[in-house]
Amino acid sequence: MLPTVPLEEMVNSAKQTYTQRFGDPPKWVVMAPGRVNLIGEHVDYNDGFVMPMAIERFVVIAAGPGEGDGETLQVFSDAMDDECTISVGAESAQDLPRWGQYIHGVLKEMADAGYTSGPLRAAIHANVPLAGGLSSSAALEVATATMVEAASGKSMSSSEKAKLCQRAENIHVGMPCGIMDQFSSAACEVDHLMQLDCRSLETKQVPFTNPKITVLIINSNVKRELASSAYPLRRAQCETAAKQLGVTALRDATMPMLEKLSEQLEEVVFRRARHVISEIGRVQEMATALESNNWALAGELMYASHDSLRDDYEVSCEELNLLVDTAHQLGPGSGVIGSRLTGAGFGGCTVTLVESDAVEDVANRIAQTYQTTLNIEPTLFTTRPGPGAHIIEG
Structure with missing residues (x-):
């Protein structure tokens, strides 16, 4: 590390x-x-x-x-x-x-x-x-x-x-x-x-400020060329969804509004909008979870965010999925609270919340699984805000 x-x-x-x-x-x-x-x-x-x-x-x-x-x-x-x-x-x-x-x-x-x-x-x-x-x-x-x-x-x-x-x-x-x-x-x-x-x-x-919780960042050490072209494409898809929903930006849309127009929207545009609307809700839930020290909820929100980015927004990749899945499988019993990709996607890093006294062990186990499975050595480090x-x- x-x-x-x-x-x-x-x-x-x-x-x-x-x-x-x-x-x-x-x-x-x-x-x-x-x-x-x-x-x-x-x-x-x-x-x-x-x-x-x-x-x-x-x-x-x-x-x-x-x-x-x-x-x-x-x-x-x-x-x-x-x-x-x-x-x-x-x-x-x-x-x-x-x-x-x-x-x-x-x-x-x-x-x-x-x-x-x-x-x-x-x-x-x-x-x-x-x-x-x-x-x-x-x-x-x-x-x-x-x-x-x-x-x-x-x-x-x-x-x-x-x-x-x-x-x-x-x-x-x-x-x-x-x-x-x-x-x-x-x-x-x-x-x-x-x-x-x-x-x-x-x-x-x-x-x-909780010293018992540490932020673990894992760099997959892969970066897909697709990232540079996918970003403006997804932004355009979101703008299309907002226009068809009759709102200034997807910030103003709700899930019932989206469901109501589901048959009129192109399927991929629907999924992009579903990610954005649900993700905005997760941020607000996360603030509440952290303020009340509800780490179990914080972890659930992180995994739900990753699933949405993987399935609805389609910006994950095999390497990021393996890192998150390995963390998820280790679970609370090993000190893992939650994990997700961070950044634009198509490679780059995951962010994982880990109990501080378990972070060394968790980092080693995730790194070993990743390297053994894909023959790629990840880069790991911890950070405080x-x-x-x-x-x-x-």
């Missing part, structure tokens, strides 16, 4: 890398976390409710003033072992590496919003798993925006920052993502899950 790297250690690594590459110490250091969504999958772009938490995996950026004029960023990423120079005023970012395109989009949106900082240099140190459904891209976006805040001397609210970063990904990267990932990275709090209303952007911090994005130095 991967050890937790303290944030302080990551900050020191980012500062050291910056100094080695650019010759002097950084002026600013910022961080933004990845996130795991405990429940509420594929509902943020349907104006629903979600319940993510920040994880103890971060994007840390050490930055300082650059040379020359204009809004440019010379940036090195140790995770990518790559460096690029980004010009905010460039007409196109297509010549940049993919990770640079995310940064360019945020820099451009920040400049358009009046946050200018002049030329910058930066070193990125990150340990949010890539392509694992833990929002590595949103963490990079939010960390970039936080860096510009520090360098410009102007701050914005967490809500404004999340919306700006979402806009950057929608417009400049071309991914029609919802608001959850960016909002989680920007606004989550230590020892809390965040119940987010994706329409009003109102948040409710749900305490998660971590802090949201903030300026560390400068």
Whole structure:
């Protein structure tokens, strides 16, 4: 199981890398976390409710003033072992590496919003798993925006920052993502899950302080290419369902409304809508379960969410199903409370609630079954709810 790297250690690594590459110490250091969504999958772009938490995996950026004029960023990423120079005023970012395109989009949106900082240099140190459904891209976006805040001397609210970063990904990267990932990275709090209303952007911090319960994240270490095309397709199917139901978004639909029109809706559109409507309900039930320490109900809701994602939304895969099924079979007698896929699906990670004194054994047993069955080694780590994005130095 991967050890937790303290944030302080990551900050020191980012500062050291910056100094080695650019010759002097950084002026600013910022961080933004990845996130795991405990429940509420594929509902943020349907104006629903979600319940993510920040994880103890971060994007840390050490930055300082650059040379020359204009809004440019010379940036090195140790995770990518790559460096690029980004010009905010460039007409196109297509010549940049993919990770640079995310940064360019945020820099451009920040400049358009009046946050200018002049030329910058930066070193990125990150340990949010890539392509694992833990929002590595949103963490990079939010960390970039936080860096510009520090360098410009102007701050914005967490809500404004999340919306700006979402806009950057929608417009400049071309991914029609919802608001959850960016909002989680920007606004989550230590020892809390965040119940987010994706329409009003109102948040409710749900305490998660019980030391007897641990969040176990398992990366299947598979990622289907289908994910990039399936996401916009499912979003379009949800929009079709909402239109036929006569509502602004599926957030406004009910199960009786859906059942009434079941024969008029295309079967696949019906199932997509059924997942969204039922999943929104599960998020609200989960908040009640956690507030009353009803862990048995919390587990049932997680398994029901996975079943719905597997059958109605069709975003699971053999590997994720095996991880969840193995956890389910171990059950409460082995310390497992509940498990489900997290993120967009088609690979990536599962999230599992486990009794803390059993987590090592549970992790080993799930990993052994997975590796023996599929000949793939999973990556596992535990996490507590971590802090949201903030300026560390400068």
